[in-house]
Amino acid sequence: MLSRNAHKSVIAGVIINGVEPIWVHPKFDAERHMAHPPEPDDVRDRLREHPDAKGMLLITPTELGSCADIRGVADVCHAADVPLIVDEAWGAHLPFHPGLPSWGMDADADLVVTSVHKMGGAIEQSSVFHLQHDRVSVDVLKQREDLLGTTSASSLVYAALDGWRRQMAEQGHGLLDTALRRAERLRAALDELPGLAVMGDEIVREGLAAEFDPLKIVVDVRDLGITGMQAAEWLRAERHVDVGGSDSCRISASITHSDDDETEKILLEALRSLVDGADSIERQRPVRLPEPRALELEQAVLPRAAFFGPAEQVPAEQAVGRISAETISPYPPGVPVVAPGEVITEEVVDYLRSGIEHGFLVSDAADPSLETFRVLTRP
Incomplete structure (x- = not known):
């Protein structure tokens, strides 16, 4: 994702102050029905279309282990004089063995955020920043962390992080x-x-x-x-x-x-x-998986404006063509299918409804049964 805002919105991974997100679409794998990270050329094309973009947020590795060409993306970003921030939640182990994919810091990313509790040995909520170069201000980063972080930090989290670091440095x-x-x-x-x-x-x-x-x-x-x-x-x-x-x-x-x-x-x-x-195992009706491109919904309204705007609940069949006022993330795998401000399509409604029948959980929707959808009120 690209951001037109100052570095703060990229670092936090959210859209702040009504700034428009510029999505760099992933590479869809129709056979496996999964998405892989975008390529450098995809990022280059979007940067050319949006020369006022201020930063790039890249998620790699994915939860399923596919990885981006981080160095290639970093070269593209740096040629445009924007920082590359890598969400490396599943990559805590990457720096410690040459047989593993590239670590973001070694691949010239400006900022890497790592959830050590996923592939590392720390306890839940143990995450770290890695920072290099001067495209992201260390003072700004610290201020943003102070704004969002707790004032009652857990000594167990810090101890787990330091224990993991030492174990990997010595025995990794x-x-x-x-x-x-x-x-x-x-x-x-x-x-x-x-x-x-x-x-x-x-x-x-x-x-x-x-x-x-x-x-x-x-x-x-x-x-x-x-x-x-x-x-x-x-x-x-x-x-x-x-x-x-x-x-x-x-x-x-x-x-x-x-x-x-x-x-x-x-x-x-x-x-x-x-x-x-x-x-x-009892056979169930299949989930009606859409074509990958059907998951690329039109962003008609900024996410913040849609989320906080006037909204109403409408029956699922009446949600088609309306603008979502909520995030809809079926678990598993917990990846948003619909974001606030996107136009809901028939294919997505069919997919989500068939998933509910099959056992999906949708904890973030106003109506987890998805019999109704929360949409923006029409003017």
């Missing part, structure tokens, strides 16, 4: 080397199981992503006749195994520095059991 290469070998064994074993399609670095060879994090075990289960959500529920109920994520197509798991032979064995045996037991 060896621990991650073991994790990479473990992930390679798992991927090879799962490739032999019928009905499972394990995503790997073929997405790089196909030109869909610049790099791939091999510690993400992403398994498409559609050939078993079930969805990822059903697979996750079955694994939890029948094998007492929780996977990291699921959606209508797949499940995903993360191999980390703390896994061992026992956890590797448990995951592999659980997925073998899933293959053997898939026929016993």
Whole structure:
């Protein structure tokens, strides 16, 4: 996402003071029904269209492990004299082994924000900034952090962050080397199981992503006749195994520095059991997945204006063509399908409604059942 505002809106990752967001669309993967990060040329084109943009926010790696060409995007941004901010929530481990994708700081990003509690060893809410160059003012960054952060910081969070940093500095290469070998064994074993399609670095060879994090075990289960959500529920109920994520197509798991032979064995045996037991899982009506481009909705009103504007609840069938006054993020995977200010389409309503029937949770909508939608009141 590009921002026309001062650096503060880019750093916070939100739209402030009614500033228009300029979306750099991801690379859609129709076969896998997922989105990969945009390429440098995509960013260059948008910067040329919007020369007054003030910064670029890039999300990489994705939750499913596909990674952007950070250095390429950084070169494009710096040629336009704008900073590159990387949301590297799933990349805490990247600096500590050469067999992993590029770390944003090594790839010349100006600011990297990392959620260490995801792929690192810190506790929940443990995140850090990494800053270099002079395109983002350290004083401005500190002021914004003071504005948004708590005045009652947790000593446990700080201790966990420092403990993780020291462990990785002293032992990280060896621990991650073991994790990479473990992930390679798992991927090879799962490739032999019928009905499972394990995503790997073929997405790089196909030109869909610049790099791939091999510690993400992403398994498409559609050939078993079930969805990822059903697979996750079955694994939890029948094998007492929780996977990291699921959606209508797949499940995903993360191999980390703390896994061992026992956890590797448990995951592999659980997925073998899933293959053997898939026929016993009740078939449900499929989620009506839209074409990828149907998810690119028209932004008719600024998000802030739509969210705080006069709104009403209308039946789902009457929401088509109206402007959303809310965010709608089906879980799993928890990624917004509709943002405030976007025009709701029939394809999106069908997708969301079929997802509700299938088991989606939509906690951020005013009506989680999606029988009604919150839309801007017509003038």
